[in-house]
Amino acid sequence: MKPVYRILFSLLWLEALACNPRIYQFTVGQAPTIGPNDSLLLSWHVKGSAALQIRDYNYPESGTDPLPDLTLLISQHDMTQSYTLHNDSVITLPLASKDWLVIRKKPDLNNNDIVRYFKLIATKHGKDSTRVIQVAARPDSVFDEVGFPTQLHGDTLVAEGLNNARRWGNNFFILSVLPDTGRAMEVSHAGITRDLHSGNPPDYSFKGTPVTGNWTIRSLLTPGERNHQQAIATGLIIHFIIKHK
Amino acid sequence: MAASDIKTVILMMFENRSFDNMLGHLSFEAIQPSANGLRPPPNQPQYANFYEGGVYYPFNRPVDEQLSFDLPHEYNFVATQLIPGPNGKPAMTGFVQAYADATGSDPNIECDPLCFFSSAQVPITSFLAQTFCICDNWFCPLPTSTQPNRTVAFCGQSAIYQTKLQAIPDTGNIFKWMDDNQITWGVYHDGFTFFALYPDLWDQIFLSGKFHPYEQLATDLKNNKQPQVIIVEPSYQDAPHVGPDHPNDNHPPLAVGWGEDFLRRTYQAATINPAVWANTLMVVYYDEHGGFYDHVPPPTFDQVGTGNVAPPNPFMPPNGGSPEPIPYNTLGPRIPAILVSPWVAPRTVVHDQYDHTSVLQMLAEAFTPGQAYSDAVTQRAALGINSLSTALTAMASHAAPPPPPSDPIGFTYAVLGENIATPPDNDMGRSLEAAALQMMAQRPAEVDQQFPLLNNWKAAIDQARAQGAASNY
Numbered sequence: 001m002k003p004v005y006r007i008l009f010s011l012l013w014l015e016a017l018a019c020n021p022r023i024y025q026f027t028v029g030q031a032p033t034i035g036p037n038d039s040l041l042l043s044w045h046v047k048g049s050a051a052l053q054i055r056d057y058n059y060p061e062s063g064t065d066p067l068p069d070l071t072l073l074i075s076q077h078d079m080t081q082s083y084t085l086h087n088d089s090v091i092t093l094p095l096a097s098k099d100w101l102v103i104r105k106k107p108d109l110n111n112n113d114i115v116r117y118f119k120l121i122a123t124k125h126g127k128d129s130t131r132v133i134q135v136a137a138r139p140d141s142v143f144d145e146v147g148f149p150t151q152l153h154g155d156t157l158v159a160e161g162l163n164n165a166r167r168w169g170n171n172f173f174i175l176s177v178l179p180d181t182g183r184a185m186e187v188s189h190a191g192i193t194r195d196l197h198s199g200n201p202p203d204y205s206f207k208g209t210p211v212t213g214n215w216t217i218r219s220l221l222t223p224g225e226r227n228h229q230q231a232i233a234t235g236l237i238i239h240f241i242i243k244h245k
Numbered sequence: 246m247a248a249s250d251i252k253t254v255i256l257m258m259f260e261n262r263s264f265d266n267m268l269g270h271l272s273f274e275a276i277q278p279s280a281n282g283l284r285p286p287p288n289q290p291q292y293a294n295f296y297e298g299g300v301y302y303p304f305n306r307p308v309d310e311q312l313s314f315d316l317p318h319e320y321n322f323v324a325t326q327l328i329p330g331p332n333g334k335p336a337m338t339g340f341v342q343a344y345a346d347a348t349g350s351d352p353n354i355e356c357d358p359l360c361f362f363s364s365a366q367v368p369i370t371s372f373l374a375q376t377f378c379i380c381d382n383w384f385c386p387l388p389t390s391t392q393p394n395r396t397v398a399f400c401g402q403s404a405i406y407q408t409k410l411q412a413i414p415d416t417g418n419i420f421k422w423m424d425d426n427q428i429t430w431g432v433y434h435d436g437f438t439f440f441a442l443y444p445d446l447w448d449q450i451f452l453s454g455k456f457h458p459y460e461q462l463a464t465d466l467k468n469n470k471q472p473q474v475i476i477v478e479p480s481y482q483d484a485p486h487v488g489p490d491h492p493n494d495n496h497p498p499l500a501v502g503w504g505e506d507f508l509r510r511t512y513q514a515a516t517i518n519p520a521v522w523a524n525t526l527m528v529v530y531y532d533e534h535g536g537f538y539d540h541v542p543p544p545t546f547d548q549v550g551t552g553n554v555a556p557p558n559p560f561m562p563p564n565g566g567s568p569e570p571i572p573y574n575t576l577g578p579r580i581p582a583i584l585v586s587p588w589v590a591p592r593t594v595v596h597d598q599y600d601h602t603s604v605l606q607m608l609a610e611a612f613t614p615g616q617a618y619s620d621a622v623t624q625r626a627a628l629g630i631n632s633l634s635t636a637l638t639a640m641a642s643h644a645a646p647p648p649p650p651s652d653p654i655g656f657t658y659a660v661l662g663e664n665i666a667t668p669p670d671n672d673m674g675r676s677l678e679a680a681a682l683q684m685m686a687q688r689p690a691e692v693d694q695q696f697p698l699l700n701n702w703k704a705a706i707d708q709a710r711a712q713g714a715a716s717n718y
Contacts, residue, residue, distance in 0.1 A: 032351075060304055060355060061288050115354055125709070131313045134353035147293060147300040149338050152331035163298030166351050180290060215298065234336035235293050237300055 021048035021124035031169030039104035048124030147237035159236035176202035261535025312498035316536025317347035320389035324559035378589035385577035398601035402552030429472035435459035436480035463514035606632035
């Protein structure tokens, strides 16, 4: 690098560090998958002024029906305020630059499968920095899946790995599992191994085991995959019904 | 083959979007079912991306808004995004993994790299795609980032493999080729020019008289003063900005509303003069995918011998010794590409394999028949890259070009370009800012003439940053 560029680079970098709005920290206090009435701790630290926007959307592929109005109870420093969140609307809260809050839904009969967007906006010198955390608020019993990319071992596809505890926490367990459509699979999880066949009813062998942890999925190549390498599945996916503790 | 019928070529290259991100909706909404975009439902296994047990699928972004981060798209991240599957071909399953690696954060359930726009969210792009011709097998030439891909687009080959704070070597630039072949040309820039990053081109920028403010484009076309080849440059997010200027190049984390507005104005300019329009080809394309998911694996493509510098082993661990360069063995991911012209079949999809050098092939066919653009471009053609002329029809449509949708576009104010109190925080931004400052230092009189707003910008950043620095101590 030419000296003049090096000097310019250094100056620009120092100034960038000094002047940008920055989000030092924006976290949820637990895994971002919660039950319908679980509370959630949000904390943040920004350089600049801060604001939080809250908006709900249907969980992916869970339908497009308008979401019913709900009341959110937001607590900070022994004070709790309620806010009504309407379908397709946003709650905006001005915040201190470093603080925390606890948010929970006022208990009601609504049990929708939603993704709640928390958008933190830090503003300084008219320039914004934003960060979005999505939290899934799931019904007590709901469909989901686990999957991994495949490797080919002989004529068997193997997909294995650790299901992310940071996403799921300890609040969900398996009720039943069934394979992805179209192929037989051998599934190992929590010390249990079972063969799952396409078209069979849900298998309850894994009932009560955690969603998280190690999973291994094996499946023989299908005739189509043997004949056409391009058709070999790049991942194997297990569907399951999970329950909230 | 109608390349020789094309008298005016307008090249409009945006930044950093994949085909599925911008045009995946065409098949998803059954607007253009023959386009190889996304198809409902989005949670099909062939679209799955994986990250630590989580399965992530494409999703329609609820609103067009600024993203939390730029998306990773340097060569090492692209290698993760395309990571080979069990058949050795790119599996396209690593976009979420690359995002998590680059941002250091756990990905959201609806993870930004997998988002795509609906037709309503990109009304002008969708209008042009539905009205004219789209190319759904147009790949960026290299599986890496902005600077190498733009260099291939406008030089035919690249001596760099990554984007960083650097002066880019000229490897056969299009301007010299056009000058050597008496082809008239002009660059119409809506702000600072990307070509400032090539010091060898500064004479072209300052002395050729062929770099014009964007506002002059419509006037030149209307008055038959247009050159044969027109390069339209958007206002780059990473470039210096001042006053009400706002970026419109669609580079994440920007929203795309301003880019849609810029595309509409350029289409209106391209069609303003029926006599010129009758022999015009406007190419709307992107430099690379920008880290956005695309479901089509790039084809195998041996880049050895194409004149492009190979990157180090992208999977070499840090401090793992001297990484051996490994030549790219595929093209880069698909990018959105629309051909706007009376010389394309209306409402069609062309499935031929293209990359950015397809434009250079076509220019040679149109303006220097029988004479190739360069050996590197010829080499890529021999490996299966078609000339853009394969998308052209033998007969032109005489129908008047339809007006674009006139509905207001919902703008998300581009805060990244709103304020100049803070310097850029990425390599492209630093490169462009350094080039601007270098130009001002070395060629002040010519900068006054060509980019007068840079003086306002320099004064403004000096003042704003001094105030900003003072307020921080």
